[in-house]
Amino acid sequence: MPDNPLPDHATLAAALGPVIPPPRPQSTLEPYRDKIKKWRAEGVEMMAIWQRLQEDYHYPGSYSSVRRFCHRLNPPAPTAVVRVHTAPGEEMQVDFGYIGKIYDPRRGKMRKAYVFVATLSHSRHQYAEIVFDQKIATWLALHRRAFEYFGGVPRRVVPDNLKAAVRKALLIDPILAEAYRRFALHYNFLISPTRPRTPQHKGKVENGVHYVKRNFIAGRTFADIDAANARLKIWVKEIAGARIHGTTRQAPWQVFHTVERAQLQPLPINPFRLLAIKPVKVHRDCHITLDGNYYSAPHRYIGQRLDAHIHEKMIYLYDGAELVASHLRHSGTGHWSTRLDDYPPEKAAYLKQTPPKCRENAKKIGPATTKVVNTLLDSRPLDRLRAAQNILRLAEKVGPKRLERACARALYFDDIQYQRVKQILNAGLDHEPLPGKTPVVEPAVPFEFARSAQEFFPQNGGLPC
Numbered sequence: 001m002p003d004n005p006l007p008d009h010a011t012l013a014a015a016l017g018p019v020i021p022p023p024r025p026q027s028t029l030e031p032y033r034d035k036i037k038k039w040r041a042e043g044v045e046m047m048a049i050w051q052r053l054q055e056d057y058h059y060p061g062s063y064s065s066v067r068r069f070c071h072r073l074n075p076p077a078p079t080a081v082v083r084v085h086t087a088p089g090e091e092m093q094v095d096f097g098y099i100g101k102i103y104d105p106r107r108g109k110m111r112k113a114y115v116f117v118a119t120l121s122h123s124r125h126q127y128a129e130i131v132f133d134q135k136i137a138t139w140l141a142l143h144r145r146a147f148e149y150f151g152g153v154p155r156r157v158v159p160d161n162l163k164a165a166v167r168k169a170l171l172i173d174p175i176l177a178e179a180y181r182r183f184a185l186h187y188n189f190l191i192s193p194t195r196p197r198t199p200q201h202k203g204k205v206e207n208g209v210h211y212v213k214r215n216f217i218a219g220r221t222f223a224d225i226d227a228a229n230a231r232l233k234i235w236v237k238e239i240a241g242a243r244i245h246g247t248t249r250q251a252p253w254q255v256f257h258t259v260e261r262a263q264l265q266p267l268p269i270n271p272f273r274l275l276a277i278k279p280v281k282v283h284r285d286c287h288i289t290l291d292g293n294y295y296s297a298p299h300r301y302i303g304q305r306l307d308a309h310i311h312e313k314m315i316y317l318y319d320g321a322e323l324v325a326s327h328l329r330h331s332g333t334g335h336w337s338t339r340l341d342d343y344p345p346e347k348a349a350y351l352k353q354t355p356p357k358c359r360e361n362a363k364k365i366g367p368a369t370t371k372v373v374n375t376l377l378d379s380r381p382l383d384r385l386r387a388a389q390n391i392l393r394l395a396e397k398v399g400p401k402r403l404e405r406a407c408a409r410a411l412y413f414d415d416i417q418y419q420r421v422k423q424i425l426n427a428g429l430d431h432e433p434l435p436g437k438t439p440v441v442e443p444a445v446p447f448e449f450a451r452s453a454q455e456f457f458p459q460n461g462g463l464p465c
Helices: 009-016 030-041 046-057 063-073 136-150 178-187 199-217 225-240 252-263 345-351 355-365 367-378 381-393 400-412 418-426
Strands: 091-104 109-120 126-131 156-158 166-168 274-281 287-290 293-296 305-311 314-319 322-328
Touching (some): 030 046, 030 063, 046 199, 091 136, 091 199, 091 225, 109 136, 109 199, 109 225, 126 136, 126 199, 136 178, 136 274, 178 305, 199 225, 274 287, 287 305, 293 322, 355 367, 355 381, 355 400, 367 381, 367 400, 381 418, 400 418
Parallel strands (some): 091 156
Antiparallel strands (some): 109 126, 274 305, 287 293, 305 314, 314 322
């Protein structure tokens, strides 16, 4: 062994010259470079590019070749990630993605459309549907159809901070939209919103939305939304569900059916059905107007706006997250649903004087008052209820004894109208005897002087000062 040490790498490089790289054969995808660039610019994902090359050009290469070629065209910046593993049936991530305009056959025009994607975090199996809005009723209906498609309910749902799910996005304890909160209670799952501006925290569904947009939507046109959803339903099962997932290395459809489906919570017996949420205003009569019918709300909300949650059989009125009133929903128009407690106390007390209540209160006053009230209510009770109520209210001002005598006088002269009874009391005629009747003698009331006689007649015989 020689005593001289071996030269270092720099010495060898200087002596031997630059390293000549081995010859690299031209990529089999080079003839399709312009086509691949165009697809990538349109947002088509690499898996879809590989599939279209196979279908349209009979490309014999592998998906890995397409992936490497696309990365050479646009090298991705390296980033560090942490993969979160989820137990079967534990979590579902949900999100919307804008996909452009699609024809709406019901309105007869092109409209902005969004794809809703729900991804089970363990199996990566998806439910997807295209809709025209992100309203609360749509949001809840999509959840319900996703649960029915999966045949069960996960224990936790991770949404983004859209208004249909979260009223106020906070780092800790976000304020949930009331309809979504009630929906979660009905289906027994926990709502776990992502932190604001952190879409990577629901990366499974983010990737799922991108996968739908790039593999199913990009580069395709559809006759209308119905045709798109019919084809999407097949695509979710036969393409997205059958592919080997890049992370799990298994087919989502197979993992779902063999492992995850059995771990989901059972569906409730009755589905949660929220038809719509509409803003309504409380008018001066303590009622809101909804679909041609009238529903009462507490008088303290007069002039303010509430949210009406419309279900198939019920109407719920909310002030933010506070439930302020509930009513059975009327069919047709022109119906009134009124709770007397929604009126101010003085008006509610007046309205509570129903015909049976008026008859009961009249008996407590005396036979004449009872006869007057019964006579009014026996003939056209709805028209004369107000008159009976007003007569009974006179007892609050003059007392039951005077009202009883006034009613007796009104009966004697066969004029029992409210105005006549009131005139008798105002004129003091209730103290006058009826013709042929013995006058009513009021008991004598002894009088006492406030000052003694000695103050007026001093014992010294002098005059008072």
